[in-house]
Amino acid sequence: MSKRGRMALAVIVVLFVLSLLSPILPLRDPYRIDLDAIRRPPSLEHPFGTDNKGRDVFARVIHGGKISIGVAVVAAFVSAFIGFTVGLVSGYYGGVLDSVAMTVVDFFLSFPSLLLAIAISVVLPPGIYTVMIAIAAVGWTSFARLIRGHVLTIKDMPFVEAARAVGCSDLRILLLHIAPLCMPLALVMTGIKLGGFILTEATLSFLGLGAQPPTPTWGYMVSANRAYILSAPWMVLYPGLAISITAFCFNMLGEALRERHEFKTEGSLLNK
Numbered sequence: 693m694s695k696r697g698r699m700a701l702a703v704i705v706v707l708f709v710l711s712l713l714s715p716i717l718p719l720r721d722p723y724r725i726d727l728d729a730i731r732r733p734p735s736l737e738h739p740f741g742t743d744n745k746g747r748d749v750f751a752r753v754i755h756g757g758k759i760s761i762g763v764a765v766v767a768a769f770v771s772a773f774i775g776f777t778v779g780l781v782s783g784y785y786g787g788v789l790d791s792v793a794m795t796v797v798d799f800f801l802s803f804p805s806l807l808l809a810i811a812i813s814v815v816l817p818p819g820i821y822t823v824m825i826a827i828a829a830v831g832w833t834s835f836a837r838l839i840r841g842h843v844l845t846i847k848d849m850p851f852v853e854a855a856r857a858v859g860c861s862d863l864r865i866l867l868l869h870i871a872p873l874c875m876p877l878a879l880v881m882t883g884i885k886l887g888g889f890i891l892t893e894a895t896l897s898f899l900g901l902g903a904q905p906p907t908p909t910w911g912y913m914v915s916a917n918r919a920y921i922l923s924a925p926w927m928v929l930y931p932g933l934a935i936s937i938t939a940f941c942f943n944m945l946g947e948a949l950r951e952r953h954e955f956k957t958e959g960s961l962l963n964k
Contacts, residue, residue, distance in 0.1 A: 697948020700941040704761075707938060711757030720748040722755045723906050731924045741926040743917055753930050756908040760897070761938060763820055764889040767827035771889075772882045774828065775835020780874065782836070783843030784866055794840070797833045805830040809892055813901035823902045827889050835881055839874050846873055884946030887939040894935045910935045 710717070720738075726746030734741045740749035782793035800808070812826040846852065847870060855865050896902045897911030905912065910931040917927035 694948045694951060696944050697952070700944035700948065703937065703941045704945065707757055707934075708761055710754055711761060714751075714755045714758060717754070719751040719754060722747060722751040722908055724748075731920065731927070733924075734926055740930045741924070743913075743927050744920060744924075749913075749927060749930055752908040752913060753910070753934050756910050756913060756931065757934060757938075759820060759903055759907065760890065760893055760910045760935070763823050763893050763902075764827070764886055767824045767831065767893075768882050768886050768889050770824065770828040771831030771885070772835050772878050775832035775837075776839050776871075776874065776878050778832070779836040779839025779841075780843055780866055780871060783840035784847050784862070784870065790840070793836065797836050800830065800833045801837075803830075806892060806895060809896065810899065810901065813896050813899075818901050818904055820903050823893055823896050826896065826901075827892050830892075831885060831889065834885065835878060838881055839878060842874050842877055843870060846870060880946060880949040882946075883942065883949045887942035887946065890935065890939045890942060 724747060726742070729738070729742045729746040731744055732738055732742045732746075738748050738750065740753060743749055743752070778793055778797075782790040808830045809826040812829055813822050816822040816825065852865060852869055855869050860869075893902065893909075894911035894914070897909040898915040900912070900915065902911060903909050905916070913931035914928050914935075917924070921928045
């Protein structure tokens with residue numbers, strides 16, 4: 693992996709570990725309201741300042757990362773699993789099954805992904821699981837199309853024909869011969885999509901469709917404090933920076949993975 697990729701991975705790991713360990717770290721209570729410390733600027737006592745209820749912004753950013761990053765990661769792996777399975781099966785068997793699967797994929801891809809995620813989140817009750825479902829529902833199609841295309845290029849190769857000739861079942865061929873060759877591509881796609889999933893989660897939380905208050909998430913913190921962007925910019929700046937840095941690092945990690953595995957011909961698909 694390139695130096696940029698290692699740096700991006702290190703930043704992501706640090707953010708994730710801090711967020712994961714936030715309940716046991718010596719941080720201020722992110723839910724504690726202090727009316728005597730409303731909208732205080734950054735200081736030694738409050739490194740990121742306080743919000744309009746006197747809550748410590750630094751503690752809320754750290755705690756919020758557990759939800760913002762966690763939701764995006766879980767949704768990414770659910771999307772990858774669904775898309776990988778659909779792409780693997782439809783690409784291998786072809787025929788009517790492939791036509792039906794790709795019709796469904798084309799139907800989902802005909803809608804702007806963010807608008808479709810918002811529509812799904814509006815229909816379901818707001819919350820963390822709703823955001824996961826919405827992101828996974830719009831994210832699996834890219835995996836399915838990419839994996840299907842890769843399967844089509846390798847399913848008629850000599851080693852697959854040899855496996856059929858010695859009596860291997862379709863399931864064995866899919867799981868032991870074809871799937872391992874598709875795994876690196878799925879991993880690269882996951883790394884690239886994670887940056888977009890972070891932004892989608894932040895957008896849904898900004899619109900009030902994600903975790904409900906007082907639970908801190910980066911998108912909700914930006915939304916709740918946007919009225920104070922001129923008088924107390926730190927309330928919006930730091931959660932906004934957390935979103936930007938995390939999404940940027942995930943994008944860098946995805947690019948580093950793509951360069952490592954040299955997926956040049958699929959480059960245009962990986963960015964969709």
